[in-house]
Amino acid sequence: MSITRIQPNGRLSQAVVMGDLVFLTGQVGNPNELVGEQTATALAAVDDLLRQAGSDKSSILNATVLLSDIDDFSAMNQVWDNWVDRINPPSRATYQAPLITRDHKVEIIIVAAMKAQ
Amino acid sequence: MSITRIQPNGRLSQAVVMGDLVFLTGQVGNPNELVGEQTATALAAVDDLLRQAGSDKSSILNATVLLSDIDDFSAMNQVWDNWVDRINPPSRATYQAPLITRDHKVEIIIVAAMKAQ
């Protein structure tokens, strides 16, 4: 089974494809943005990486949403709910964790399939 | 490879099946329960979702156990150890994270195989 690595930088790859599976590095927004904007930026990065891998959001299997403040749950979901494929939503876990800097408010980790048929 | 989504609600699916893999949404108990009771409730929900997917706990590959207070490690494990298939236990990571509300004490995230043979 061959493995394809997208945007490897010596430390990590932004995406890794093996067989039917795609694993993405946790995507974040810009630390000076509001949580809704950071969520939109992270989800746009997810879209872009899935496109590069040959997949799209209709094939996401699982999402982990990390919030630096769980009280941002509603603000994050407002953006998520408008973005997600409502017919084909992934399983998801959402919890609170301090992220790479104090100003990063959300990080989104995705496992997707290569293609839904 | 087709993807089957169980209990999709427009935001997430409680379970997603692709090929041999099943991904479950993080399962929780009732916020007014003790941590042991919340663990039992979450694990019963795992059993139910795996049954709906066509699998069972003997085929769990990986578990992530989130505790809102890591000092509940022993109380959670007492319930886990009585529930898990001791011949076929999954790999597991357990750590502390604030969950969806302050009264949710445990969340359990599962990746399973469709069937062990």
Add this chain to the structure above:
Amino acid sequence: MSITRIQPNGRLSQAVVMGDLVFLTGQVGNPNELVGEQTATALAAVDDLLRQAGSDKSSILNATVLLSDIDDFSAMNQVWDNWVDRINPPSRATYQAPLITRDHKVEIIIVAAMKAQ
């Protein structure tokens, strides 16, 4: 699809193999070590488990790095960067979470492929 469990102990297995996938239990160092030493110890345990599963670090798909103090990000990465297969790095998420004891500073969770070709 058969499932192989490595070092099962009644609660969890240190590694679980199904098909092309290997899931490892979160690996930690010794609580009395510095974060860099704990990272090295955890990564050595990853190497050992992957070897037992019939894989190696060139086939890691995804890593989750948990730090009890996100300010240890650079110290962890110094060890990670010297260890990781720089041609074949995994996708990765790194965030802060209190671990099993206050003295555990890093935990590393791995999903790998059985073999890259």
